[in-house]
Amino acid sequence: MTGFNPAVTAMADVEVTGGNLVLVVIVALIAIGALAMAVMFRKEVLSAGEGTDNMKNIALAVQEGADAYLQRQFRTLAIFAAIAFVALLALPVGDIDSAWVVRIFRSVFFLVGAGFSAAVGYLGMSLAVRANLRVAAAANTQGREVAMNIGLRTGAMVGMLTVGLGLLGASVVVIIFQDNAPKVLEGFGFGAALLAMFMRVGGGIFTKAADVGADLVGKVEQNIPEDDPRNAATIADNVGDNVGDCAGMAADLFESYAVTLVAALILGSQAFGDKGLVYPLLIPAIGALTAVGGVYLTRPRPGVNGLTTINTAFYISAAIGAVVSVIVSFVYLPTSFDDFGRLGSALDAISTEAPDGNPALIASIAVVIGIVLAAAILSLTGYFTGTEYKPVKDVGKTSLTGAATVILSGLSVGFESAVYTTIVIGAAVFGAFLLGTGSLAISLFAVALAGCGLLTTVGSIVAMDTFGPVSDNAQGVAEMSGDVSPEGAQILTDLDAVGNTTKAITKGIAIATAVLAATALFGSYATTVLEELGTENADELLHAFVFDPSVLVGVLLGSAVVFLFSGLAINAVARAAGAVVYEVRRQFREIPGIMEGTGRPEYGKVVDIVTKDSLRELITPGVLAVLAPIAVGFGLGFTALAGFLAGAIGTGTLMAVFLANAGGAWDNAKKLVEDGNHGGKGSEAHAATVIGDTVGDPFKDTAGPAINPLLKVMNLVSLLIASAVVSMSVGDDQHDVLRILIALVAAAIIVAVIYISKQRETTMGDDAAPPAASAPTTDPAVTA
Template sequence: MAGPLPPLQQDQFLSLPLAAAELTTGNRVIVLIIGAVALAALGVAVVLVRQVLAAGEGTESMKKIAAAVQEGANAYLSRQLRTLGVFAVVVFFLLMLLPADTWSQRIGRSVFFLIGALFSAATGYIGMWLAVRSNVRVAAAAREATPAEGEPAKDLTDVSHRAMRIAFRTGGVVGMFTVGLGLLGAACVVLVYAADAPKVLEGFGLGAALIAMFMRVGGGIFTKAADVGADLVGKVEQGIPEDDPRNAATIADNVGDNVGDCAGMAADLFESYAVTLVAALILGKVAFGDAGLAFPLLVPAIGVVTAMIGIFAVSPRRSDRSGMTAINRGFFLSAVISLVLVAGAVFAYLPSSYADLEGVTDTAIAGHEGDPRFLALVAVAIGIVLAALIQQLTGYFTETSRRPVRDVGKSSLTGPATVVLAGISLGLESAVYSAVLIGLSVYGAFLLGGTSIMLALFAVALAGTGLLTTVGVIVAMDTFGPVSDNAQGIAEMSGDVEGAGAQVLTDLDAVGNTTKAITKGIAIATAVLAAAALFGSYRDAIATAVSEVNAKAGEMNLSLDISQPNNLVGLVLGAAVVFLFSGLAINAVSRSAGAVVFEVRRQFREKPGIMDYTEKPEYGRVVDICTKDALRELATPGLLAVMAPIAVGFSLGVGALGSYLAGAIGTGTLMAVFLANSGGAWDNAKKLVEDGHHGGKGSEAHEATVIGDTVGDPFKDTAGPAINPLLKVMNLVALLIAPAVVQFSYGDDASAGLRAAVSVVAVGVIVGAVYVSKRRGIAVGDEGNAERTAKPADPASDPAVVS
């Protein structure tokens, strides 16, 4: 293996030639086959949908509850997508204004921005659509464990396995749509645009990332506001179970699981898939020439095939210790087969010498010693192994059977404060190990490039595509979580699933909490690999722009030297934005949850018959509060993600903007893992106590873990996973504006006044958005919140609504 790269001089750093690659007939055929594989994935998804919908739906009571959840989820997501549609149209026209080599590239970039946004939204919507129909079927399957009088008892293991199979294959549908649409979009761009594909793919990736971030933030605010409000009033104050039908927030809580964990996370993982492909194809064009436009698609295409195998392989056995055993088996089987098939593809497709790669104009790469097949295979293997290690590491810190979660559960014996402290310390520690694993993977891929920085960056991107080979199974694991959670909620609200059947659903829910944490860990790993690769694309964009305007590479604002004060400021700002983004998301949940708490309290107070079932709660009012708040809170985090890179780039220069991205990547990695693992550990510690440990339900220990869980809810399901698309959005915005920054700084139309104006507008938008967000109160009665609370017929008679 070659040693690390030698130090680069500034002129070398910004003088990377571009390859003018075109698709040969052979590569065009390969890309067509890859497109066919993508369509096959969508076909498998249709087969899985039919299998899931063929299962029984249970009792009439269960069907009515499921219908209410379906109605609420559809209403929210439809309103959200209409809102985002207006935003997408605005960005479509703004992208037309950014520099590109030809008008064809500009038009293609904008059109595929809309396609990327549409595919991302479609993936999320399909995930939600099936999940709200699968949850009642999982509950109905578990109900068979407690048959009615006169009916023969069914084997408990068989019942549990059937319920789990329905839930996991629901996730399999979302997984197939994720990999199918992602691969299809990228393949279409390569087929149509060939050498111009990387520039057009920037738009495709941005569309997927932007919509995913909005869906992740909006869905996360909705689901956690309802969840926190339901827990604080229902469990802590009223002492009733989590999904008791007497709690007015239960329907909103179940709706939130679908619009947040299903729709939001599905869109999130789709954009991870799309953006990683974008980065790999941009760098592949330079590093591998013509082959670089096909090979990065070939690896995830293999992942599509192995994902099908992995999804069907998740079939529980009697010898399995838990549901996670079956899921792990499917995951590792998929990973191993992927590695074997990739090895075969590498040696069948790539030449044994860099000199034999067609279309590479960089003489340093063409004359590079070594075997490109070795670089490609090892880089992809690094990504596959990273996914497996992250899966095991996250499972260790979040599974109920492992020591970390059991320690958090024990801390409940001394109160909620120690539960919160134990969860925070666990999250901080686990973030370090995950960051080290990701860092070692990036550095290992980097070393493969030897003395060529472009080969090193392409190796990092290929590691990302290796990780993508597991995405189909990963998405299935993620959707499995909220489906199991919803199934338990429907069962509890209907009262038709008791005893052994209820325990089956509790066990599935605990496994689902772990799978959700695992998918968040792998999602942030893909974000870092994609961001690192996009960072190389960003640098290449600067080099191209500098050569076009004949700027000097040694100019201070072009240098990426971190010792320069302006660049150091950029790095600090990048880290700060991650903190601000997380704080805004958590605060939004806090505000909305406060409104939910007051509304649920009001209903308990004004309708005393709710507790003895003589009166029904008004579920729709809480759903309406969560919907309005989630849509209202979308703007500020979104504007921050888009405007912050613009403000830094036009005010401090492209060098500081590069440092900004580095600061955001480093801080975002640690913050995302910390938030996800802390939240997952708190949730499963609560499950541990509810299973009878440390006093069980109703004990002081239970109350302590419920409080810990409410703290962790916005951590793991709102702020943490939203950092993943945040990093990609900021990288892509920086990549898109870099040529404009150089042009308006050093080109013939350089204008200090224009740069200053853009900077002032961007900063003004950020400050204004944050100011408006902070003006909203944190409890009902503060300015901006009273009107959000659903009011009774006579508002003056309601002491919870204070003018």
């Protein structure tokens, strides 16, 4: 492309009218249809039998605990939402007409995005805690196929809810706000991402604190089975599966969906004009339709492994989505950039001539790259975390030599898998970027379209993910009730193993989605900065090479925030789990008849401990995510903030995959031993894998998944403050004193919350009761 001007200056108006408007309305109707399908799937699940009275009582306790936790969490998060609402009103939106109207509705749709994210999490959890006993009852009386189908329908409901609300929010904003839709959608995406991050961190701390505490005292010290009703932490553990893996993960995937759409619409309006505001909605709409097909393709059959059934349905629906997306691309988009027209086109802002290439072909390839990436991550993650493959089998073998070698081998799996997964994601990002034929805007839009391609699989991904905790809880309900036959118990064990792998796979795909969304948002940040700088100052950003000290420092700080965030999340689990261990030990020691089954544990006390600790602990990582970009941007400038985002994306990708896959490998290595390998349950090898699994729990279910929304929150905060940072740093309107003051206040708040967090660790150690001297242990290496 000749005459290329990388500075994105004032954008021409982009309106969605005529046939384009009709298409967006159709997308909104598809979104409503997806929500209707969610209602239908919910009814299917609730129509199944509930099992025995014991099952109902146990499930009711889990329901009440999960509902109480989420209600308390939402009350806590309402404070953050109110602060963010006001802050968004104060932030500028650039030089556009009706700026105050856009500011107001950006804040309003921040609340809408947060509300949708909360709704996906809450409603998904609400059905999951009712599906668990139905899966257990079906396994006991109707067989594997019926039980698995109930679990999959539960996931399908959450999947349809995710795509329905995401598409509905984005399409309504485009219909109402037209060329200002990208600015309003910044608020929508920020609300979804912020709430999802808090739900992911809080739910992750809750579930893993209960799980780790239950395993260390129950399995290792008392040598009783998982989900044994004599263990006071079992109800909290089952509650945690729902608030963490159901509510937290559903909110996480919803915000990935919403944020990817936001980035694609921002960049699309700059690259393809009005069609760029419509096309990114069409691809996920296709995904919503193919997801329904995927639900009905996933039919469990006798003699066929459950994971094979789920994977086959995923691949078929993804392939159908790819073919239909290519057809829609060539029907809707022109085959030459000249056909977009020059007058009033967004291309006027980035070039003096139309770029070369075929827009329909570029868009098609970008979307297919995203779909292929999802399939590749599914295979790669399945290999490193599946029980039938060499990595997990090798981790299982190391249990024969103790917990230390189990931990070392799991770390090795995590480190190695992170490299391969990052290479695959990097290849997808770079391949999409090369499609731009020299145009910065089109290259960035192609990366966002790869994310949209991946979104076509989100309905299936959410269904796969929710299946994991539902099957896990079903096994827990069965074991605690004692009302399931040996055949039914084996069915539930098999489904739980399948669920473990699907959870690991969906975490991998969620990470890939997060990276594509964060990269696209990074591009949006760059174009926003260039817009604010204008042509005369554009070189200040474009010539900021990596060896520029400000950029290099930014990269280091971005990487450091990922490490600090992960450390805070894992340490929060360690503190909360320690409190659970002391409480469960106390109950075994002080309540008569627990081990004999005549005494009833005080389940509510453990639920209360992890509820309070998780809500208290989520504040520190949340403050870090929001204020770190503010401190860097206002303190060091927009080039340092660009480096900060690049460092966070790079390090966050590696860290998230490492944590997720190491934890998944440890978890399934434990399952291998529990299935009778290397001595089976109660052996020293089993104790070693339990310890490995307790290390991996906060890896894979707290810190690892929370990095996904972390990356997007930091990118969205950077995008929102970009105009203010530039205007206070460059030109005649510099306000260096105010800019540095804002940075210092943000940094001081971060330091203060971290300091307070560290003080809590000392308090727990001083106040907690000493461990029970009589508690037996099966491994001399296990200490409190």
